[in-house]
Amino acid sequence: MVKSATILIVEDELLLAECYQRWLASGAYDSQVVTDAQSALDALDEQRPDAILLDMLLHGANGMQLLNILQSHADLARIPVVLCSNALSKELPELANYGVKIVLDKTMLTRGKLLAAVGEALA
């Protein structure tokens, strides 16, 4: 049996995180939700996901700070990141250098767009 890919969802809005989890499950992805950067690092110590779905604005350390930390660890830096943001992409710094494969506009997100982005990030 083929093991489904696991996605770590880092999103502090619980109700949004649950939407993403549902949408990912419909694409046969397993997922785990954490709500802040520290919990994400703890989860990464426990289990290595195949990709990270990361919200930019978080309680405490934000998405950018988490990306910086991920980049400072060779093993974590290899995990592809799909960034979800309410901010306009032009406001975001150059993200490809931080392991970000795709930036999604949270306000315009659909199940189809999320599954396509995750599929592309994992390819």
Add this chain to the structure above:
Amino acid sequence: MQQPLGGPSAIIAAAAHELKTPLTLITHISQMLTDTQLGLNDRERAQYVQRLQLVSARTLRLVQHLTLSYRLEDDQQLAFTFALEPINTREVCETALHELTPYAREYQQELRFKSNARPQLVLANRDILYDVVVNLVDNAIRHNAAGEWVEVTAATHAERVRLNVHDTGAGIRQHDLNRLRQNLGTTPQPFSGHAGTSGLGLYIANQLTTAMGGTLGLGRAREGTTFFVDLLRSRQLGLW
């Protein structure tokens, strides 16, 4: 009424930021309800409909508060037209917490109220005080994590009654705390990176509190964050 630092554009920017998250949620939940491929059962569907109602109600509340905020800024005399009367803080706080309990449950949080057995009467406008409490508790829910709680307490201090709204969240960093204390209520100012929190709720809560002759402040808490509202105590005897 004091104009916000940064002018009306600061309010518009904060409002746009604050509305994005609930509107995004409404859009996403609506998509889920109409998506046949998700295979939602009746119980799940009912739960999402309730969630939709709660998030919509919160969005509407925010818009109503924005309208009131605008009116207070636009009409310097408006604050004086609020009828101030002896109000039982317990009754207002319990009603507000009752209203917000289903919303807090969605975020796996508990709301509590603590007060002396005797009613604490303040000179206030019931509707405006209710809006202030709702605003502060909503703000506290937004800054808490799942499993945490928000507590509202009422205590009498000489001629004032102080309502404290305490959350058990991560608290505010010292640097942000100083900035917030200095500028509290003069402009929307976020104090965490959390999506949908622009500080607008606090700005409006301060406006409404001031309109009733009260004071909004930032308390000192060992953990989490406490905001307080000081209102003039009413000495009128109630029938409670």
